[in-house]
Amino acid sequence: MTNWSNSVADLQDACRDTFGVPVRYIPSMDTRFELGGKAIDLTGIFDDARETVSLMGGGGNGMEAVIQRPVVEIRLADLGIDAKDGDEVVVNEVTYRILEIQPDGHGTVVLILNRNQ
Numbered sequence: 732m733t734n735w736s737n738s739v740a741d742l743q744d745a746c747r748d749t750f751g752v753p754v755r756y757i758p759s760m761d762t763r764f765e766l767g768g769k770a771i772d773l774t775g776i777f778d779d780a781r782e783t784v785s786l787m788g789g790g791g792n793g794m795e796a797v798i799q800r801p802v803v804e805i806r807l808a809d810l811g812i813d814a815k816d817g818d819e820v821v822v823n824e825v826t827y828r829i830l831e832i833q834p835d836g837h838g839t840v841v842l843i844l845n846r847n848q
Contacts, residue, residue, distance in 0.1 A: 739837045743806065750776045754803055755821040756810060762817055771812070775805040777822045783843060801827060801844040807834075814840055819847070 751774035758766040780799040803820055807813075814832045820842065821827075827844035834840045 736837065743837065743839055746776060747774055747806070752777050752822060754805060756805070756814075757819040757821065758812065759815065759817045759819070762815065766812070771810060773805060773809040775803040775820075775822070777801070777803045800830075801846065803827075803842050803844065804839055805842065806839050808838060814842060820844065 754773055754775040754777070756771040756773065758768060758771075760768045779801045781802045782797050783800050783802075784795055784797055801822075803822060805814070814829065816829055816832065818829050819826055820829065826847045828847055829842050830845050831843035832840050833843065
């Protein structure tokens with residue numbers, strides 16, 4: 732690892748240690764039957780109203796919309812499997828479905844969530 736990668740990893744560890752909350756990751760039985768829906772407990776950084784930008788139409792003719800969405804940041808090494816759309820996470824006793832996965836290139840992913848009804 733480079734000095735930059737080491738610095739990023741150290742900062743991510745400090746943030747997780749300071750702001751982390753218990754997260755339960757539940758693989759979907761519909762698309763990941765082989766995992767048996769077995770929950771994985773880990774620590775993540777949760778934000779219930781992060782502003783995200785949604786591009787509609789693309790290119791110069793597209794529109795941007797700022798949307799508040801719940802997100803959780805987790806370290807892939809803690810998860811042990813690839814995160815997938817449709818899986819669920821439980822944070823603070825609330826269940827969310829994963830809508831989108833945004834890797835940061837340093838071993839952490841931001842999971843864009845939607846609260847289950």
